[in-house]
Amino acid sequence: MQTRRETLKQSAVVAGLVASTGLFPQQAAAYEQAAFSAKNLADVAKALGASAPQESNAVSIGGPDIAENGAVVPLKASSTLAGVKRMLILVEKNPAALVAMFNMTDAVEADFSTRAKMGQSSDVFAVAIMSDGRALYAKKEVKVTLGGCGG
Amino acid sequence: MAGPMRIRAKLNGDKTTVRVLMSHEMESGQRKDSSGKLIPAHFIQDVSASLNGKVVMTAEWGPAVSKNPFMQFEVKGAAKGDKISVSWKDNKGDSRTDETTVS
Numbered sequence: 001m002q003t004r005r006e007t008l009k010q011s012a013v014v015a016g017l018v019a020s021t022g023l024f025p026q027q028a029a030a031y032e033q034a035a036f037s038a039k040n041l042a043d044v045a046k047a048l049g050a051s052a053p054q055e056s057n058a059v060s061i062g063g064p065d066i067a068e069n070g071a072v073v074p075l076k077a078s079s080t081l082a083g084v085k086r087m088l089i090l091v092e093k094n095p096a097a098l099v100a101m102f103n104m105t106d107a108v109e110a111d112f113s114t115r116a117k118m119g120q121s122s123d124v125f126a127v128a129i130m131s132d133g134r135a136l137y138a139k140k141e142v143k144v145t146l147g148g149c150g151g
Numbered sequence: 152m153a154g155p156m157r158i159r160a161k162l163n164g165d166k167t168t169v170r171v172l173m174s175h176e177m178e179s180g181q182r183k184d185s186s187g188k189l190i191p192a193h194f195i196q197d198v199s200a201s202l203n204g205k206v207v208m209t210a211e212w213g214p215a216v217s218k219n220p221f222m223q224f225e226v227k228g229a230a231k232g233d234k235i236s237v238s239w240k241d242n243k244g245d246s247r248t249d250e251t252t253v254s
Contacts, residue, residue: 031196036213072217091215095181099215102224107207109166109225115217117179 036098041090041125044098045135048086053127056136061089061126062113063142070118070144075099077126078111079136086129087112093122118144158251160226160235167229167253169200171222171237179214195220197240202226203233229253 035047062076087102102112121143154174180192198210238248
């Protein structure tokens with residue numbers, strides 16, 4: 001005969017064991033605070049456990065050459081490669097470089113768009129983190145004209 | 152409380168283009184109010200999208216995503232009438248889920 005207290009104790013132990021084996025996917029997907037506070041591409045890649053980033057023409061970044069409004073800059077990251085695990089969008093001269101990170105599954109294309117805030121003209125990066133840990137990137141310069149003349 | 156998302160899912164050959172417009176302040180934590188105090192960051196951190204209940208993508212965002220965020224992605228293998236649902240959760244624990252059907 002087991003008391004309620006013993007049962008509770010045991011289930012806590014079991015829960016602890018299960019958690020330590022990483023069976024809970026929501027724990028594996030915890031918010032990547034380190035990556036979102038990194039200042040540049042190399043640090044972001046390192047925070048995500050990827051190798052040193054290499055430029056690749058199989059990855060592409062889309063965005064305007066000149067953004068008239070730095071608060072809303074449409075950016076697009078895509079890749080033609082198979083085996084992409086994550087797609088990242090970075091703005092180098094923002095207080096924290098990483099803007100957005102998209103985790104792939106087999107059911108989606110490596111093609112994501114969003115809109116970012118940019119404090120000033122900067123290089124922007126699309127980075128594909130491959131399932132083997134490589135980090136491949138493409139970059140593009142976006143000029144921000146806050147004056148609104150559109151130059 | 153945040154307003155509803157606008158989601159469009161359009162079948163295009165063998166792919167479905169999903170466009171999402173969320174309603175959120177996306178306060179960066181860098182701005183100051185009129186008295187010079189920093190406005191605390193308030194932004195969407197986690198996003199996930201599913202097709203007929205199965206998660207097809209997740210995303211993690213920083214505060215540099217624009218106010219009222221837009222997101223677009225391509226889903227493979229969806230058919231007309233399939234359900235696409237999108238959820239987000241912000242750094243203060245608020246969340247929202249909305250759903251649409253592929254057209």
